[in-house]
Amino acid sequence: xxxxxxxxxxxxxxxFRLQAIVSNTTTLGQIIDTTxxxxxxxxxxxxxxxxxxxxxxxxxxDDPNLADSQAVSAEFIIGNIxxxxxxxxxxxxxxxxxxxxxxxxxxxxxxxxxxxxxxLTVAVIANxxxxxxxxx
Numbered sequence: 001x002x003x004x005x006x007x008x009x010x011x012x013x014x015x016f017r018l019q020a021i022v023s024n025t026t027t028l029g030q031i032i033d034t035t036x037x038x039x040x041x042x043x044x045x046x047x048x049x050x051x052x053x054x055x056x057x058x059x060x061x062d063d064p065n066l067a068d069s070q071a072v073s074a075e076f077i078i079g080n081i082x083x084x085x086x087x088x089x090x091x092x093x094x095x096x097x098x099x100x101x102x103x104x105x106x107x108x109x110x111x112x113x114x115x116x117x118x119x120l121t122v123a124v125i126a127n128x129x130x131x132x133x134x135x136x
Contacts, residue, residue, distance in 0.1 A: 009127050015042060015106045016122035021054065024113050029106040029122060031066055038128035040097040042106065046086030047119020052112045054120055056084035060101035072099055086120060 016029040034040055044056055058081060061068040074081065078096030085093065097104060106122055 011126045013124040015124050018121040020118045021110050022116035024111050027108045031103050031105045032124050037126040040126045043094045044084050044122045046091045049089045049117045050115040052110055054086040055109045057107045059105045060099050062102050066105055
């Protein structure tokens, strides 16, 4: 039975906006500020897949524009970054991020695409803020 307030202390952001991808390309995601957050879960959801493979690459840095971006090291990922891909319709996958950089960003690298995928998105669900609001 659910008895704790996860909703109030959870930040929800779109890392990669819902879209169709119909070519072999790298599609840039949004930059997410992780200030005051202790845990970050990244969730990738794929819709109707015709062909191709869609892999998430995750970057981190302290500059707001990620001028200092670097690929997130495996030691700061809970799970396996190579599992963050879509190879079938209606697939969901997730990883955790426990790095020490302020900003993260994800790109989708698509390969083997001729007709593509309709409805691919990546969301960030973060919680355990350092300064949680008081329960109501």
